[in-house]
Amino acid sequence: MDLMVLAPIGAALALIFALYKGIKISKMEEGTQEVKDIAKKIRIGANAYLRRQYKGVGLFFIAMFILLFVLGCMGYVSIFVPFAFITGGVFSGLSGFIGMKIATLANSRxxxxxxxxxxxxxxxAFSSGAVMGFVVVGFGLLDLSIWYYILDWYYRALPVAERVVNITSTMLTFGMGASTMALFARVGGGIFTKAADVGADLVGKVEAGIPEDDPRNPAVIADNVGDNVGDVAGMGADLYESYVGAVLSSCVLAVSAGLSLSGVMIPLVVAATGVIASIIGSFFVKTGEEVSQKKLLSALRRGVYIAAALIVGVSYFIVTGVLGNEYIGIYFSIISGLVAGIGIGFFAEYYTNSSYKPTKHIAESSTTGSATVIITGLSVGMLSTAVPVIIVGISVIVSFILSGGMENFNLGLYGIAISAVGMLSTLGITLATDAYGPVADNAGGIAEMAGLDPEVRKRTDALDSLGNTTAATGKGFAIGSAALTALAFIAAYKDSIELLVQKNNIDFAFNLSLLNPQVLIGLFIGGMATFVFAAFTMNAVGNAASKIVLEVRRQFKEITGLMEGKAEPDYASCVDICTKAAQKELIKVALIGIGTPLVVGLLLGPNGVAGLLAGATTTGFILAVMMANSGGAWDNAKKYIEEGNFGGKGSDSHKAAVVGDTVGDPFKDTAGPAINIIIKLMAMVSIVFGMFILTWHIF
Known part of the structure; x- marks a missing residue:
């Protein structure tokens, strides 16, 4: 039996399951007329934002298609590249769009x-997250399957070894389209959501002293819209890119590892198996009425752990059945990645959950003011980078050695790449536990605005607080897999350049010594690029949030009866401000991802690009972990105080914690999660434009 057929079967199962969940959600009771009206406003705002974003992104993709098509006609890239770029972007954007549509249906329900x-x-809420999770893996496998079968047919006359090289090198390029769309979606959505969130909190909670999600606050609808366009649509596009990137990198490295078509088959079949395991695991997610974080977390973990256990069992038969017992080390590499992902998720929970000491310590520091909250939160985030780095380091060396890297270096690199597939194999359910959080957050906002019983808000707050922890766990998965995938992409970049040199008889040989000035300069530029990228996105949030603050203050001052609840605020103006601010910054951040490797390549050559990718991967991984965990801890410290600790809501401690939370918002939901996209996008651009760099670099 050709096991490759499991990839499209897995894609079909994932999409059918997502459709089943979506239909089930749409048939649920939406609630009172007031609940329906609030949900409708959020839906309209989210749809309006995505329409405007996709128009701008569409123009960029058309320009890139023309550029890539011209380069394809000139022989610098494969003629398939422009078309693969478009499909990668379309499927990535579609994943986020469907996830957002379901989330805006599920919030009121x-x-x-x-x-x-x-x-x-x-x-x-979990069913809504499941739609997002299974749409991502379904479209990912569908895109991979479509291109595999098209290319396998196109290159059918070539010998198997040569055919596999052409298939994998071309398939890799649609990852660039997915990464570009993910960058736009994650950054644009992140700027929108955090500008609204920060502006609403600073004026509403801190200055006016009104509750979170109070309907008198003009930014409250924009804040709820932002949860959907940033934390759902943006995250969906982001993790689609992570998922296909992990699979593609291992497919590419299968060739140099000497595994040919069998090595390409393994990651696709493991990913397909992960779909089935995730579907089974999702049926085990349920809880009682106790609102403790420990009980709720165990409910979600149960499903993830069952899915992981199924992967552990089935992967053994996949590897031994396809490659034979002599390659049993590949199986342990898959397990290594799976365990590393769970480990990173666990420690992300430790540093961000209010049940543990780090977040309680931040809450305690609020008693002495906002400055100590910020200092403590930064220190927690910095400290939290140690364990994930150690875990990824152990996973890399274990995967390398067990897969046979000591005897065959390229086989070891394949082991590292396949460990990233193992880490993301249960993405269907892992993403479901992450994507449900924004829905719970929206549900709490709707409960507050609709004036429902306080017990309802207590329940939604419990789900929302859990969502902050699972979001940090999900970001840990994405960042950890990004680090492993980026390492594999660096190896794939080196392989692709050497293949081009050999095929075109070009006079070039790598010198990747740290004493080589090209490599050293590239390392510094790569390290700097992630900080510059984070600075641009943070600054964009700050600028947009300032405009929201001024607009909210203006409405509080000028709209008669607003603070007394006798007049309705102008919600649309805040949505419009956030939308314009998000769109304004998109091209700038895209140019960092696409332009940096090209400029470095032309000035420093392929050696400099290798240094760039290594520097960006190292600093990007650590910076992303720090930002995600600091942000999550600040947010949950605020919620811990709101539960009645250290003075409770409205106290000076609470106001200090809100300031910390507003700093953490762009950390965890804008800059941090987008960094893992930028490091992989730069790697893919380097591979796609390898021939262009080889031809025109000044060295």
Whole structure:
């Protein structure tokens, strides 16, 4: 049997399951007329934002298609590249769009379900997250399958070894389209959501002293819209890119590892198996009425752990069946990545969950003011980088050695790449536990604005607080897999350049010594690029948030009866401000990802680009972990105080914690999660434009 057929079968199962969940959500009770009206405003705002974003992104993709097509006609890239670039972008954007549409259907239904029980609310929100998770893996496998079968047919006359080289090198290029779309979606959505969130909190909570999600706050609808366009649509496009990137990198390295078509088959079949395991695991997610974080977390973990256990069992038969017992080390590399992902997720939870000491320490520091909250939160985030780095380091060396890297270096690199596939194999359910968080957050906002019973808000807050922890866990998965995938891409870049040199008889040989000035300068530029990228995105949030603050203050001052609840604020103006601010910054950040490797390549040559990728991977991984965990810890420290600790809501401690949370918002939801995209995008651009760099670099 040709096991490759499991990839399209897995894609079909994932999409059918997502459709089933989506239909089930749409048939649930939405609630009172007031709940429906609020949800409709959020839906309209989210749709308007995505329409405007996709128009701008569409123009960029058309320009890139023309550029790549011209380069293809000139022989610098494969003629398939421009078309692969488009499909990667379309599927990535479509994943986020569908996830957002379901999330805006599920938010009000989660609110209504929470009027009945916590478990019902969890099930609705989790089902919405499941749609996002299974759409991502379904479209990822579908895109991979379509291109594999098209290219396999096109190159059918070539010998197997040569055919596999052509298939994998061309398939890699659609990852560039996915990364570009993910960058636009994650950064644009992140700027929108955090500008609204920060502006709403600073004026509403800190200055006016009104509750979170109070309907009198003009930025409250923009804040809820942002949860959907940033934390759902943006995250979906982001993790689609991570997923296909991990699979593609291992497919490419299978060739140099000497595994030919069998090595390409392994990551695709493992990914397909992960779909089935995730579907089974999702049926085990349920809880009682106790709102403790420990109980809720165990409910979500149960599903993830069951899915992981299934992968552990089935992967053994996949590897031994396809490659034979002599390659059993590949199986242990898959397990290594899976365990590393769970480990990174666990420690992300430790540093961000209010049940543990780090977040409680941040909450305690609020008693002495906002400055100490920020200092403590930064120190927690910095400290939290140690364990993930150690875990990834152990996973890399274990995967390399067990897969046979000591005897065959390229086989060891394949082992590292396949470990990233193992880490993301259960993405269907892992992403479901992450994507449910913004839905729960929206549900709480709707409950507050609709004036529902306080018990409803208590339940939605419990789900929302859990969502902050699972979001940090999800970001840990994405960042950890990005580090492993980026390492594999560096190896794939070196392989692709050497293949081009050999095929075109070009006079070039790598010198990757740290004493080589080209490599050293590239390292510094790569390290700097991630900080510059983070600075641009943070600054964009700050600028947009300032405009929101001024607009909210203006409305509080000028709209008669607004603070007394006798007049309705102008929600649309805040949505419009956030939308314009997000779109303004997109091209700038895209140019960093696409332009930096090209400029470095032309000035420093392929050696400099290798240094660039190594520097960006190292600093990007650590910076992303620090930002994600600091942001998550600040947010949950604020919620811990709101539960009645250290003075509770409205106290000076609470106001200090809100300031810390507003600093952490762009950390965890804008700059941090987008860094893992930028490091992989730069690697893919380097591979795609390898021939152009070889031809025109000044060295």
């Amino acid at each position: 989660t609110t209504t379900a929470c009027t009945k029980s916590l478990n019902k609310g969890l099930k609705v």
